[in-house]
Amino acid sequence: xxxxxxxxxxxxxxxxxxxxxxxxxxxxxxxxxxxxxxxxxxxxxxxxxxxxxxxxxxxxxxxxxxxxxxxxxxxxxxxxxxxxxxxxxxxxxxxxxxxxxxxxxxxxxxxxxxxxxxxxxxxxxxxxxxxxxxxxxxxxxxxxxxxxxxxxxxxxxxxxxxxxxxxxxxxxxxxxxxxxxxxxxxxxxxxxxxxxxxxxxxxxxxxxxxxxxxxxxxxxxxxxxxxxxxxxxxxxxxxxxxxxxxxxxxxxxxxxxxxxxxxxxxxxxxxxxxxxxxxxxxxxxxxxxxxxxxxxxxxxxxxxxxxxxxxxxxxxxxxxxxxxxxxxxxxxxxxxxxxxxxxxxxxxxxxxxx
Numbered sequence: 363x364x365x366x367x368x369x370x371x372x373x374x375x376x377x378x379x380x381x382x383x384x385x386x387x388x389x390x391x392x393x394x395x396x397x398x399x400x401x402x403x404x405x406x407x408x409x410x411x412x413x414x415x416x417x418x419x420x421x422x423x424x425x426x427x428x429x430x431x432x433x434x435x436x437x438x439x440x441x442x443x444x445x446x447x448x449x450x451x452x453x454x455x456x457x458x459x460x461x462x463x464x465x466x467x468x469x470x471x472x473x474x475x476x477x478x479x480x481x482x483x484x485x486x487x488x489x490x491x492x493x494x495x496x497x498x499x500x501x502x503x504x505x506x507x508x509x510x511x512x513x514x515x516x517x518x519x520x521x522x523x524x525x526x527x528x529x530x531x532x533x534x535x536x537x538x539x540x541x542x543x544x545x546x547x548x549x550x551x552x553x554x555x556x557x558x559x560x561x562x563x564x565x566x567x568x569x570x571x572x573x574x575x576x577x578x579x580x581x582x583x584x585x586x587x588x589x590x591x592x593x594x595x596x597x598x599x600x601x602x603x604x605x606x607x608x609x610x611x612x613x614x615x616x617x618x619x620x621x622x623x624x625x626x627x628x629x630x631x632x633x634x635x636x637x638x639x640x641x642x643x644x645x646x647x648x649x650x651x652x653x654x655x656x657x658x659x660x661x662x663x664x665x666x667x668x669x670x671x672x673x674x675x676x677x678x679x680x681x682x683x684x685x686x687x688x689x690x691x692x693x694x695x696x697x698x699x700x701x702x703x704x705x706x707x708x709x710x711x712x713x714x715x716x
Contacts, residue, residue, distance in 0.1 A: 390576045390629070396645060396648070400607075404625065404626065405581065410428075410430045410633075420540070426632050426635075427633045436656065440654075447517075451516025452485040453486060453511040456483050458507075458508070463557060470600065473596045479598070507554060545658065556647075557645065563584070563640060565601075566659045572631070574630060575651050579643070579644050581624045583624075584679050589621040596687075596696030638662050
């Protein structure tokens with residue numbers, strides 16, 4: 363199992379919040395964590411100079427780095443500073459009828475005509491976003507907003523100066539050392555307290571840099587794929603778990619009972635390494651105020667010319683994805699993929715060799 367094997371805490375006996383029992387937690391308390399019906403272990407918190415941190419990243423296992431100074435110039439960012447300096451470009455803002463922001467790929471919506479997204483994306487100016495957020499807070503309604511925007515050349519000069527002051531020397535060394543591909547984007551995330559991004563995985567390496575407020579991050583290794591029941595590849599919610607963590611349907615998703623999470627609460631200055639294909643559930647703490655985060659997404663290292671066996675869990679996930687994509691193209695209809703796969707394996711692989 364691809365587990366966080368260095369500086370690991372014991373699993374909890376009930377809900378994830380108790381993974382932090384007895385842990386010093388400045389700026390937040392256990393009462394701000396949502397309760398879930400599965401066990402968790404703590405993700406190690408280490409200095410970036412600790413050799414154990416390098417071992418974890420080399421092994422593609424999560425770690426919280428406490429002192430990289432990666433986004434040090436941005437630690438002064440708050441809503442007033444951003445509103446004054448971020449510029450007059452358009453920002454992607456998601457509006458949800460509740461606290462969950464389930465990602466969906468708009469390009470895949472044509473594959474599922476009856477699919478109705480539970481949030482909607484709107485382009486607006488930053489000042490409009492701030493006003494919308496304040497309105498939502500004051501009215502106390504169920505609607506929530508979440509800004510998710512790639513940092514680009516429309517931002518103001520002061521934001522550019524801050525961005526150029528990030529610790530690119532350190533992160534570029536991380537990229538080079540591991541032969542990762544190019545930096546694909548820096549995503550700015552600004553969320554309301556209590557916002558939740560449900561469990562999903564990405565096909566890129568990610569340094570998740572917290573700037574303001576605290577976020578709880580629960581990760582699951584790629585070998586827990588069968589416990590988390592992702593949507594089909596052709597579905598708009600591809601790479602997202604179908605399981606509602608707050609009210610799991612164990613009849614429909616029985617293996618979810620066996621899931622084991624690795625969690626951390628990150629605060630200003632912390633950087634969480636989220637390896638490729640690791641599932642992650644992210645929540646802004648309850649009653650914790652606005653959160654600000656910047657992601658650093660990198661393409662993974664190229665596939666080695668010589669494949670080593672047995673394959674790792676994330677390699678098997680990539681193979682499964684490719685099979686689904688290939689079948690969808692060959693059949694000409696993504697809705698035929700599931701029935702064909704079921705027909706192919708039904709009753710054939712359950713018994714051992716005769």
